[in-house]
Amino acid sequence: MHERNQYALLLSGGGARAAYQLGVLKSISTFLPRNRGIPFPIVCGSSAGAINATGLACYASCYHLGIRKLEHVWKNFTTRQVYGSGIRDVYSHLAKSYFQSFQSALNQKHPSSLLNNEPLRKLIRKKLDFKRIDNNVANGYLRAISISASSYSTHDSISYFQGHQTIQPWHRQQRRGIKTALHSEHLMASSAIPLVFPPVKLDGEFLGDGSVHQLSPLSPPIHLGAEKILVIGVEQPERAPRFTDVIHYPGGLEIAGHLLDTIFADTLRSDLERMQRINQTIAQLTPAQRQQSKLKNIDCLMINPSITFNEIAARHFHQMPSGIKSLLRIMGLHNKEDSSLLSYLIFEREYCKELIELGFNDGLTRAEEIRSFLAI
Secondary structure, three states: OHHHOOEEEEEOOOHHHHHHHHHHHHHHHOOOOOOOOOOOOEEEEEOHHHHHHHHHHHOOOOHHHHHHHHHHHHOOOOHHHOOOOOHHHHHHHHHHHHHHOOOOHHHOOOOOOOOOOHHHHHHHHHHOOOHHHHHHHHOOOOOEEEEEEEEOOOOOEEEEEEEOOOOOOEEEOOEEEEEOOOOHHHHHHHOOOOOOOOOEEEOOEEEEOOOOOOOOOOHHHHHOOOOEEEEEOOOOOOOOOOOOOOOOOOOHHHHHHHHHHHHHHHHHHHHHHHHHHHHHHHHOOOHHHHHHOOOOOOEEEEEOOOOOOHHHHHHOHHHOOHHHHHHHHHOOOOOHHHOHHHHHHOOOHHHHHHHHHHHHHHHHHOHHHHHHHHOO
């Protein structure tokens, strides 16, 4: 696998939308022979994408097995496995957070949040065997895995990575790479959507979703040695401008969905544009100038969904547990079709299956492009 160490996979965040990523990854398995290791020895992810990335890293020696393990989880998901979503779960957690707000900061033992994602912690610990990562690195199937989180303490984007001994930590403006032995709390921190899920305290810092403060999403795979990066995002296709009806103010949930779309998509898009400009600059240099320059050409292939998630999520709204449906209606959910927030929060199996199928078909549609890029 060492000859492929320049290939990386980058999985962006997006809550339940990350089921789409699995579909694209599953389509790639149709190009590979059985018992083949992962075709991208560097895997990086943030938020829900970090969970998918970790699943692949745990089974880096057999790509097909890793896909089957992830698919089993996604196709049997219920929202209750991710966060407390029944009537009692939702409102007892909100009441607890409310009464805790009257306590002094010194007496607060639990972080406040809209939802309680303790079920996700139990699921991660049950399904992911982090000990396999070191074995896969030692056997050459995996060069490195990186999980990004945001520090509320320093405003830095932190990439926690585990990999080959030659890879060194890094420190740039508002970006850090920390070498560590990954465990469940790194994933809990990376997937802690602001306000929705509680922050995680780790190594003396309070951490949240990896897509926040992530000014350069391409930085982790590049620092880990990547020169060709396959990016699987969850950005929806361009639609008509939002909030054009000036008679009605946009609701709180519509604004929340808009903010999440911004967090999970905008910085990645701008970083890809920056990379393209750097590649163009390198192309103008003479061979001698290139040798002196610290810049290197990075090739990226971006895969995003061909249709929007919002309509799909609206069709599955009735499957959500009663507590979360009640909460969303209280918060002003009127038009399900226009709420991006739903597409992040519905972890029901039928919804996830539809996103997997969408990703699989998108992957097959671009099969030749993917195969050429990955040289498989």
